[in-house]
Amino acid sequence: MQPINTIKATLVLLCSMLLASRLEAVTWGTAFTYQGMLSESSLPASGLYEFNFLLFETETGGFIPIASTQSTNLVKNGVFTAALDLGNSFNDGNARWLEILVRTNGSANWVTLTPRQRLTPVPAAMYSSIAGSATSVAANAITAVGIANSNITAVKIAGGQVVKSLNGLTDGVTLSAGTNVTLVADGNGLRISATPGTVVTNAGWGLAGNTGTGPANFLGTTDGQPLELRVNNLRALRLENNGANGAPNLIAGGPFNQVGPGVIGATIAGGGASNFMGAHTNRIYENFGTISGGADNTIEKGSYESTISGGYYHAIQAGAYESTIGGGYRNIIQTNAPDSTIAGGVGNIIGVGAYRSSILGGFENTNSAPEATIGGGYRNLIQPGANDGVIAGGAYNLVSGQNGTVGGGQNNVAWSGATVPGGDSNLATGRGSFAAGTKAQALHLGSFVWADARQDTFSSTASYQFLVRAGGGVGINLAAPQADLSVAGSMNIDQANINGSTKTNLLTFGSFSGEGIGSARVGDVNRFGLDFYTAYAKRISITQAGNVGIGTTAPQTALDVNGETRTKVLTITGGADVAEPFEMSDPAIPAGSVVIIDELHPGRLALSEEPYDTRVAGVVSGANGVQPGLTLRQEGALEGTQKVALSGRVYVLADASMGTIRPGDLLSTSPTPGHAMKAVDPSRRQGAILGKAMTRLDEGKGYVLVLVTLQ
Numbered sequence: 001m002q003p004i005n006t007i008k009a010t011l012v013l014l015c016s017m018l019l020a021s022r023l024e025a026v027t028w029g030t031a032f033t034y035q036g037m038l039s040e041s042s043l044p045a046s047g048l049y050e051f052n053f054l055l056f057e058t059e060t061g062g063f064i065p066i067a068s069t070q071s072t073n074l075v076k077n078g079v080f081t082a083a084l085d086l087g088n089s090f091n092d093g094n095a096r097w098l099e100i101l102v103r104t105n106g107s108a109n110w111v112t113l114t115p116r117q118r119l120t121p122v123p124a125a126m127y128s129s130i131a132g133s134a135t136s137v138a139a140n141a142i143t144a145v146g147i148a149n150s151n152i153t154a155v156k157i158a159g160g161q162v163v164k165s166l167n168g169l170t171d172g173v174t175l176s177a178g179t180n181v182t183l184v185a186d187g188n189g190l191r192i193s194a195t196p197g198t199v200v201t202n203a204g205w206g207l208a209g210n211t212g213t214g215p216a217n218f219l220g221t222t223d224g225q226p227l228e229l230r231v232n233n234l235r236a237l238r239l240e241n242n243g244a245n246g247a248p249n250l251i252a253g254g255p256f257n258q259v260g261p262g263v264i265g266a267t268i269a270g271g272g273a274s275n276f277m278g279a280h281t282n283r284i285y286e287n288f289g290t291i292s293g294g295a296d297n298t299i300e301k302g303s304y305e306s307t308i309s310g311g312y313y314h315a316i317q318a319g320a321y322e323s324t325i326g327g328g329y330r331n332i333i334q335t336n337a338p339d340s341t342i343a344g345g346v347g348n349i350i351g352v353g354a355y356r357s358s359i360l361g362g363f364e365n366t367n368s369a370p371e372a373t374i375g376g377g378y379r380n381l382i383q384p385g386a387n388d389g390v391i392a393g394g395a396y397n398l399v400s401g402q403n404g405t406v407g408g409g410q411n412n413v414a415w416s417g418a419t420v421p422g423g424d425s426n427l428a429t430g431r432g433s434f435a436a437g438t439k440a441q442a443l444h445l446g447s448f449v450w451a452d453a454r455q456d457t458f459s460s461t462a463s464y465q466f467l468v469r470a471g472g473g474v475g476i477n478l479a480a481p482q483a484d485l486s487v488a489g490s491m492n493i494d495q496a497n498i499n500g501s502t503k504t505n506l507l508t509f510g511s512f513s514g515e516g517i518g519s520a521r522v523g524d525v526n527r528f529g530l531d532f533y534t535a536y537a538k539r540i541s542i543t544q545a546g547n548v549g550i551g552t553t554a555p556q557t558a559l560d561v562n563g564e565t566r567t568k569v570l571t572i573t574g575g576a577d578v579a580e581p582f583e584m585s586d587p588a589i590p591a592g593s594v595v596i597i598d599e600l601h602p603g604r605l606a607l608s609e610e611p612y613d614t615r616v617a618g619v620v621s622g623a624n625g626v627q628p629g630l631t632l633r634q635e636g637a638l639e640g641t642q643k644v645a646l647s648g649r650v651y652v653l654a655d656a657s658m659g660t661i662r663p664g665d666l667l668s669t670s671p672t673p674g675h676a677m678k679a680v681d682p683s684r685r686q687g688a689i690l691g692k693a694m695t696r697l698d699e700g701k702g703y704v705l706v707l708v709t710l711q
Helices: 123-131
Strands: 006-013 031-040 047-056 067-075 079-085 096-104 111-119 182-186 189-195 227-231 234-240 249-251 434-437 440-442 448-451 466-469 474-476 485-487 507-509 515-518 530-534 537-542 548-550 559-561 577-584 594-597 604-607 616-620 628-631 642-655 666-669 676-678 689-693 701-709
Touching (some): 031 096, 047 079, 067 079, 594 642, 628 642
Parallel strands (some): 474 485, 577 628
Antiparallel strands (some): 227 234, 234 249, 440 448, 507 515, 530 537, 642 701, 666 676
16 A cells, blocks of 8 residues: 555534533434545545544543544545544543544555544534533432542532442431541441441441342442552552453553453453553453453454463454464454464464464464464465465465475475475475475476575476486485486386386486386286387397397397397307208207208208218217307298208218228218218219318227318
8 A cells, every 4th residue: 555644634523522411411422423535645545444543632642542443434536434433532521632543455554644633522512511510410310420530529528418329338328527437447347437436337348248238248349340459559450340240350450451341251460551451443352351461462352262471562353262372572363363373473463264373483474374383483474275384484485275384494485285394495386296405396296396506496397206406416325426316226127017018117318319228027028138229119138038139029049139240250159160950851860960962852951871972961060069150040931950060160970991080081971871981082072072080080980070161
């Protein structure tokens, strides 16, 4: 609201501002109409404004108003009209001034307009003033409340006059001129003596009950006036009567304490100045409240059973019943915030409707949500609707949704179900999200974001993310990480066994380029193996048994390459010959046997049986522990059951009965089935040579290492 800096007011009509002493006249009542001009920023104001009218006996100064009232009025083109009822505040005919406070409807801050406005009389009020000099008074018209304190003293009462029920005296007590009135205290109670030694009967004020009140056993009054205990003529304890059905109000002491009309069962324990339960800026307290001490504390109408323990300038407003302000300075529990608590601090506010909420301390914290808590700190805010929210402390933190939590730090924000444990300028808006560090933003459902103290924000991009920005690296089980992530120990990928040979649940590289390492845990031919991906496709697979496949996911051998292989050097250490698999006419041909081309079955081989057979094809590999070093085959086209050495070294069955075999001898087929012999006939060797012998066989049959060189 812009500054409200001027007010011009005109008293339009005053009705019964003074108590009319012409008792037979028509009763005017105590309400009157007040009209004024209101400007805002030097322009006529317009709109809905709240006014607080405080009545004072002086133009300036004065700590306590003698009456007050509030109203909400529509201001149009600067003009407003308010109906005021300040009660019987004009009975003595003395001048009065209005102090006016104003604010826009719903604003928390009042603006005090200066100077105070003097109220001047209108005809009805002037008549009331004149009527005070009337000489005709009706019977029984003057009562105790119509006589000002100390106005009628003993010297003003003429001798021989009858005093009726004056300060506990019963009807019929006559005081004669020169009579001395003394108090007598004896076993019969406290009584009045008209002359020394002479007791006036039926005028006692005793412990056995006052005269005319029955057998009640009490010490008190029978005229409806408060009972005070004074020390050095200063009130120490005051008991107020509230009728037959009302509990008494107890005011334990301290200056300027007050319990207003209609208040029952209230307690002001004392301390400080200007404690009110009742008529203070038209805030009326009712029922069983307590102000233990402090200064300028207020409990308003309808806030029954509430407590202000002490402090300064506190207020528990209407409907905030059973609420508590423990102390501090300028704390407020606003309307409809029952069962709420402000333990202390300065300028803390529990807002409208924030029932069962708490502020434990701090400075200018505001809690506007039900069942929410601010532990302390500086200017923290829980917004309306953020039920069950918590701010533990810190400064300028905000909870704006249900169950949101900020643990501390500064400038942090948590929405519904989100958490910011502390740090600086963190934002958690996704339900169940978590943001910590500096400028971390958990913007999505269930996201977790931690950011280091850099200048830019670090934000989630999707639900259920766990994000960490740490310029010094993340270390697991170590204190000095050497990379963005360093692990002192093991890592486990896909422990839940959910990868079904897909492109998910992998250890991946890069961004959307498809490199990764994974292991099929369910449903794949290479289950429990290891697969290497590029461009989202499997390139190398290692089976659980250890076979490696390149271009195949089901390698059948230690290395299974589906495609062309290119290498500079190939060293074979597991065998010594080059072989091909062949189908055999006889599946029982043993290793080391010499085989020939089977003319009856194209593509097959058969056991040799003739010497110098030009159909010789090679030796069955695998004899005497020497395996093929290289096997040539084409799946689906050239298949076979036995590997036949076509080149290289291999052991062959030999027969030396046709001649001793020495290293370097040419070998050919022999008449012994499947055996080689020394080729001694040069005319028959052409096309029938199996290879050269590399070991010796002097006689009989046995194995000879041969270098297969078919010719």
